[in-house]
Amino acid sequence: MKDGPVSPLAPARFPDLPAIAGLEAAIGRAGFYKHERPDLLLMRMPAGTRAAGVFTTNAVGSAPTDWCKQVLAATRGSARGLLVNAGCANSFTGDAGDAACKRAVTEASAAIGIEPREMLAASTGVIGVVLDDSKITSALLHMKLDAVSWPKAAAAIMTTDTFAKGAGATCEIDGVKVNIAGIAKGSGMIAPNMATMLAFVFTDAALSAPILKTLLRQETETSFNAITVDGDRSTNDCVLLYATGQAKVPPIADAKDDRLAGFRQALSDVLRDLAIQIVRDGEGATKLVAVNVEGAQSDASAKIIARTICESPLVKTAIAGEDANWGRIVMAIGRADQPVRKDMIAVRFGELYAARDGMVSAEYDEAAMSAYMKRDELEITVTVGPGSGRARMYTCDLTKRYVEINGDYRS
Template sequence: MELQTSPLALPFPDMPPIEGVTLRVARARYKNWDRCDLTFAELCEGTSVAGVFTQSACASSEVELGREQVKSGTARALIVNAGNSNAFTGYRGREAVEAIQAQVADALGCGALEVLVSSTGVIGVPLPKDKAREGVAGALNAEPCGWEDAAASINTTDTFNKGAHASAIIGETRVELCGIIKGSGMIAPDMATMLGYIFTDADVEPAFLQEMLSAANLRTFSCITVDGDTSTSDTVLAFATGKAGNHRITGWDSPGADAFAAALNDVCRTLAQLVVRDGEGASKFISVRVSGAVDDDSARAVGLAIANSPLVKTAIAGEDANWGRVVMAVGKAGEPADRDKLSIAFGGVWAARDGLPVEDYDETPVAKHLKGQEIDLAVELGIGAGSATVWTCDLTHGYISINADYRS
């Protein structure tokens, strides 16, 4: 099945090189395709690393190893395999990862645990060691490439290349952050894992990089949903080479820490939204803004209940301002809510306020808003000061076609 570029796609941005990061891609031919499917990022000595991983109880070997590796705080290389997720492959899967780590560590003269590996694609088939070996060998000898080649190389069922860039000033020093990501939902026989990588030349203490990434994750990657399904391999890694020469950021008291955290959050949010924009069958990008919850976590839970509701998502696909379905989704979220204080707006127009339909509600501007590609849905719970924004896409015939009609 030929996948068409998502109507919500955005062009790949201009992104500067990051000193201390060298990108290369190669053909491991994990699938019967003629494209680069192995991505290699070489990182200079002293690079800090942080990561967030899927909470799946059935995570892949790559995730199990990665969780341990980021604790050490430093990394020298990243390898991403596209076309085979190496998930549900037992000890053979783990051996394949360890072979890649050994091969790269040998070439770079670093420790095997400083080589991070991600894989995405078909599950239940151990990553073929011979293909991986040849792919890694090819990547080690390849010419360096740019961000978009790397972004394309990590893709599987994605319909466009995804990248994001931000800058921050730390003292007198300008630092750059560049990120790439893949993910579009989950599609048979692949599991379209979300894999995101952020690189910066800033000098950041690993423990604090982890703290900032975890915080950003809660407001960005953890606030998106395409179909509510979670891959066994979802991973976001951040690498900081330190080559910008800024005064090292070690905590919130460090000069520029806030600016760096804001830039990191920016890149994470843009990357997260790009995944939604490539959601399977998506025709509309939906922002669900929840306010008035007892706290931010509760607001996020309500937002995700709305964003995961098939009835809300199909209503928006049908350009129907069906606030009754939003009431239903709020009710089922399992979070504190009061029916008689609930207000709901589409495109800034309140359809229901304080638990009652708005009497002089004019559907004309709402109908026009819903015909657009960018939908804004606001829910005010009226019981507290917690807020969160969650992003999702609509649920269309395209989703069913991709996931049901297509046979593995």
């Protein structure tokens, strides 16, 4: 995080998150930033913890994402440690980056008394710089595990974020109370599959790695894969879900088990909350925008159209200028290269119709539309045909501040 104003869309305060039994954390400063700030997070879970992950589809990837994939595959989801550094992505760094990641993981696992193969890792920051793991080794000497301070943990993983992000929920599985808590970072280089973002979610439920993996993949689609700030997919994105097993849930063998309905909804709520907070902190953002697409040939087609609208620089700059330029939205619908019925296209801002049945709406009111566009949170809904396909995505506006932030990112 660089010094500067907090996003005008930031929540009023960091939420109160439930404690996760068996979870410990330590915060440190390895010095990956010129200014003094925490940039290292180390966490330990009890024996028997299970984990799952969803990772970026960026073809370049990074040393820590490669490490996590290998560990989760080799151990079948048995993991009880997490090491996160901010300030250096350790991506596009070749064999040297892989070796640095392995050394850092080895040192961190030794510091908390677990095996390297039980440790997952994540990095965020500048691409193309090999991780200086000696800084992590030195920082670990001054770090001590304790009860988790969620605000401090969330702050330690920030880069250009202007506020720390957290979300939590409590639910029941077959009559047993379970807690869910998560933190995330992200502000720019945000796009679906995944979105530069990291998210770490923890529950005390006793659930298997296959169930965690299934639930995480499904619920990520309507959360982290339904947001975009600038259309750029990072090399380091990941969402990790840990289950410490301290809440003794009766055995469940299938992710489709009805007893998981409450947990699934709670997990979905936490992931979506974290994802929307990332959009609220979009670099330079002043507007949070939800885009709904209805009447598409399929849900997949609707999502492509929604993403095209969300990522159009012309749409996003019009929103920044509080201009309800619905023609730009129609343009984006058409260039999504999806089946649409031109004579059925409708565009609505909130409850105000700008277009209906393929032309400007008879009730179009420029003054009412201008007043609506001054809001901090906007809802745009488009109808594109007679189909049943629907999608909802979140984005933000594109302002001069975005250019300033990314123009001097490395300086």
